[in-house]
Amino acid sequence: MKRPFDLAKLRKKVEKSIPGMSYGFSDPTVFLDTGCYALNYLTGGRFTGGVPLEGKTTMFAGDSGSGKSYIVSANLIKDAQKQGVYPILIDTENAIDLMWMQNLGVKTDEEHLEKYVISTVDDCAKFIGETIEIWKEANMELPAAQRAKVLFVVDSVGMLITPNQERQFMEGDQKGDLGLKAKQVSNMLRVIQAKIASLPIGVVFTNHVYASQDQYTPDVIPGGKMLEFATSVIVQMNKLLLKKNELDENITEDGSAAMGIRSSCVVRKSRYSKPFEKLQIYIPYDSGMDKYSGLHDLFVKKGVLVREGTRYIYTSPVTGEVIKKFKKELYNDRSTFDQIMAEWNHLEDTSEVGFDNMTEVGDILDEQGNVTV
Structure with missing residues (x-):
């Protein structure tokens, strides 16, 4: 697309005449x-x-x-x-x-x-x-x-x-x-x-x-x-x-x-x-x-940890390794949690982060939109 005018000239003039104004994106790093x-x-x-x-x-x-x-x-x-x-x-x-x-x-x-x-x-x-x-x-x-x-x-x-x-x-x-x-x-x-x-x-x-x-x-x-x-x-x-x-x-x-x-x-x-x-x-x-608080429930909700009887199963998308542990074992040995976080990019499409459906939102919101926990 052709620029309608000299943007560099506009920026220079605006920065001098309007203190505190900036242009472009400034995403946090x-x-x-x-x-x-x-x-x-x-x-x-x-x-x-x-x-x-x-x-x-x-x-x-x-x-x-x-x-x-x-x-x-x-x-x-x-x-x-x-x-x-x-x-x-x-x-x-x-x-x-x-x-x-x-x-x-x-x-x-x-x-x-x-x-x-x-x-x-x-x-x-x-x-x-x-x-x-x-x-x-x-x-x-x-x-x-x-x-x-x-x-x-x-x-x-x-x-x-x-x-x-x-x-x-x-x-x-x-x-x-x-x-x-x-x-x-x-x-x-x-x-x-x-x-x-x-x-x-x-x-x-x-x-x-x-x-x-x-x-x-x-x-x-x-x-x-x-x-x-x-x-x-x-x-x-x-x-x-x-x-x-x-x-x-x-x-x-x-x-x-x-x-x-x-x-x-x-x-x-x-x-x-x-x-x-x-x-x-x-x-x-x-x-x-x-x-590590909350990681177990987060991983279960995302389907990364799958419950089978009294144990939880994690299948590594990188090595194919299958890990089976009791909940207490996961808490006592945090290495499985560390491995899941390290391999997270292979596990989840970021576009799917969050609730699978809006009925879960209704569980913690009232009619006025206030959080009830």
């Missing part, structure tokens, strides 16, 4: 590891990294203690440091401790991490905006490959307050914000998304869920609908107990004793794989998050 192979696959379409960085925003919403901070403020930051991405942590709850992060393998010195405590929506928006402008001054003149990559983590937007709420507190007159916070958070996300759209900067934030008075919509994510429109990935998490007999099916004595957290996750939105897939992540108290 960095995907951050959530600490769980199955969650990586369901969010980013790959086992080695799930959360996209450049120009993208991601939200993890869920119950208190469901593992949101474990994934976002520990696992994602730790992997960002490994990949040369500088993390900036905004702790709105003042709940993230130095010792906790160090025990999980996060480097906490200023060369590898900046941590701030911010309480209001206005201050959070101003801080991120000014940081992005400082980044532009230091990096925009450099070639694209040499520009520093940055990850903003906001944990959590649910605890941010509005200046109106702060003033009412000081005056002793608690009237509520009448939806003002949702509007301000939505505005903040809109502006942030516009500012980072073509930059090697990503934003990941956590949010709360609250119980709705409507029995058909048990969990609602606060902050307005714009949070769902602006984000590239949304993961909703619900906390369950992890019991002894779930870690080992042969345990019957005192099998109901709590051994950790079992987080039920639903990927409500993803631009890199089909949404509404769900999995359960195991976080034992003594050993931390199990990276």
Whole structure:
């Protein structure tokens, strides 16, 4: 097709006259590891990294203690440091401790991490905006490959307050914000998304869920609908107990004793794989998050592991080897899971990723489209 005019001239003129505008595609090249192979696959379409960085925003919403901070403020930051991405942590709850992060393998010195405590929506928006402008001054003149990559983590937007709420507190007159916070958070996300759209900067934030008075919509994510429109990935998490007999099916004595957290996750939105897939992540108290959580159920659902009696069969598409193991053997010896992930490209046509039919989506959505897990 013949070009209608000199596109190079247009680009040069537009870049000078419209600050912040860019052209072409800017697909992310960095995907951050959530600490769980199955969650990586369901969010980013790959086992080695799930959360996209450049120009993208991601939200993890869920119950208190469901593992949101474990994934976002520990696992994602730790992997960002490994990949040369500088993390900036905004702790709105003042709940993230130095010792906790160090025990999980996060480097906490200023060369590898900046941590701030911010309480209001206005201050959070101003801080991120000014940081992005400082980044532009230091990096925009450099070639694209040499520009520093940055990850903003906001944990959590649910605890941010509005200046109106702060003033009412000081005056002793608690009237509520009448939806003002949702509007301000939505505005903040809109502006942030516009500012980072073509930059090697990503934003990941956590949010709360609250119980709705409507029995058909048990969990609602606060902050307005714009949070769902602006984000590239949304993961909703619900906390369950992890019991002894779930870690080992042969345990019957005192099998109901709590051994950790079992987080039920639903990927409500993803631009890199089909949404509404769900999995359960195991976080034992003594050993931390199990990276292989959810893989067994994922492979069974995809038809990669086929049940035969009490055992599961995997046939390698590369060597033709047939592996038969009990479920407990698969969990105790993770080599079969590793082999399946290594041979995944030979097993699955990416066009078939996700649900086989939409009736499965209806199992976890109510009439209003809210997730019920």
